[in-house]
Amino acid sequence: MYSEALNDSISLEITLPKQLKNNTNTEYPIIYLLDKQLQSNYKYNLYTIDYLSTLQWMPEAIIVGITFSWKNRNSWTNPNINGGQADDLIQFIEQELNNELKKKYPISDFNLLIGHSRTAIFSSYALSKSPDFFNGAIANSVSNFDFGDKLQQAQFEDFLNKIPSSSHNYYYYFSVGEESYGDLHESAVDTLNMYLTSKALPDNLEWKYFKHKVAHDLTPGVTVNKALSEIFKNYGRRIDICFDLAKESRNKVPWEEFEDLYSSISSDLGLKIQPSELFFNSIASEYYNDYDNIYGNNNLNFTLEILLKAVEKDPKNFSYYSWIGEIYMTQKKIDKGNQYLNKAI
Incomplete structure (x- = not known):
């Protein structure tokens, strides 16, 4: 893609969610994987995201791999x-690329950068420079972001002063190997960690420093999975929280509490999260099986309530109709049972 802002062409690879056509x-x-030309780290990141999203610990994402050739890697990662x-x-990503993505795909306003070494420095700078667009950065072996550059220090401090007025969280996860294992960036990243540790930081900034006993090139492989798991932890455990909410409400389905939970996760991420097939199947199973006899005679009615709501959300899912029909048959409501079983067929 040619960029007017950069006056140069950029090599991109866009990886789409498996379910995009159905949902x-x-x-x-959107997750921006920088340094696509480093194939070992790039493919690892793709597999990590696929693994976490397949197990529904993080949302499926549109992944944009951006190549940094050796001729532009330094220039594109240094401020103008x-x-x-x-x-x-930053202007290319925020305006030109984002506008093209909007034309083709249903994208949200959640934008996460993942970089290594020079592109980790760029990720940190981009997050601090444009917090209205970027939500977070995973900066592996982030190197020179130790505030030797007064401009970048002032920029990051401006970022810290600006974000408390935002309604969602920001995520900054950075890492380094150890010098004894060949990562010469250790002291610089220690400086960044000491800086953040010494300050009273905004409540809506989530950050963590990972130090690994590995070489410089290995830091993405031991950081990205941990960082993504942390960023999306509340999304990942949402169903377990819903189980607890159901158990605390023996006499009715706690729809308001379920909605509040999803609204809270959406607000934190700045990304709209809605109950999905996992929610409806899991909570319906909780009521249907009722292993601990929590819901008593209400268990089938609660199951029906969940499944009927699921049908509203996903009217083409035959398994919902089949399950509803089975429950009506169990309740001796034969006409309704036949009605839903025939819909399933």
């Missing part, structure tokens, strides 16, 4: 005021 009402987060084009690259 027409879903808006997907220092003679680079990092600000132009």
Whole structure:
């Protein structure tokens, strides 16, 4: 894709969620994987995201791999005021690329950067420069972001002062190997960690420092999975929380509490999260099986209530109709049972 901002062409690879064609009402987060040319780390990141989203610990995402050739890697990761084009690259991602993605795919406003070394520095700078667009960065072996550059220090402090007024959380996860294992960035990243540890930080900034006993090139492989798991932890455990909410409400289905939970997760991420097939099947199973006899004679009625709501959300899912028909048959409501079983067929 040619960029007017950079006055250069950029090599991109876009990986789409498996369910994109089926989930027409879903808006997907975007994850920018920088340094696509480093295939071992790039493929690892793809597999990690696929693993976490397949197990529904994180939402499925649209993944944009961006190649940094050796001729532009330094210039694209240095701020314009220092003679680079990092600000132009931010403009490309935020405006030119985002507009193209909007034309083709149902995208959300959640944008996460993942970078390593030079592109980790860029990720940190981009997050601090444009917090209205970027939600977070995973900066592996982030190197020179130790505030030796007064401009970047001032930029990051401005970011910390600005984000408390935002309604959602920001995520900054960074890592380094150890110098004794060949990562010469250790002292610089220690400086960043000491800086953040010494400050009173905004409540809506989630951050963590990972130090690994590995070489510089291995830091993405031991950081990205942990960082993504942390960023999406409340999304990942949402069903377990819903189980607890159901158990605390023996006499009715706690729809308001379920909605509040999903609304809270959406607000934290700045990304609309809705109950999905996993929610409806899991909570319906909780009521249907009722292993601990919590719901008594209400268990089948509660199951029906969940499944009838599921049908409203997904009227083409035959398994819901089959299950509803089975329950009506169990309740001796033969006409209704036949009605839903025939719909399933």
